[in-house]
Amino acid sequence: MNWDQIEGNWKQLKGKAQAKWGDITDDEWHSAEGRREQLVGLVQEKYGHAKETAEREVDEWMRGI
Template identity: 85%
Template structure:
């Protein structure tokens, strides 16, 4: 799956993302709407991760879909 597919299927995939990152609010999920950079930024901010670590985590999640 690639990020175009994630964006296109965001409503279905959001539940899987919420299971992984439960501290992210509904408003933040809505603002991300499946966009990689938005999601990386939110994960980075919410969980206090470095950008490269957040990118790896988000990419790992997407590759597991």
């Protein structure tokens, strides 16, 4: 699945993302709307990861869905 597909199916995929990153609020999920950079930024901010770590975590999640 690529990021265009994730954006298009965000309502369905958001639940899987919420299960992985439970500290992100509903409003923040809504603002991300499946966009990779916004999701990386949220993971970075909420979990204190370096940008590269957050990118790797998000990409690994994407490959697993």
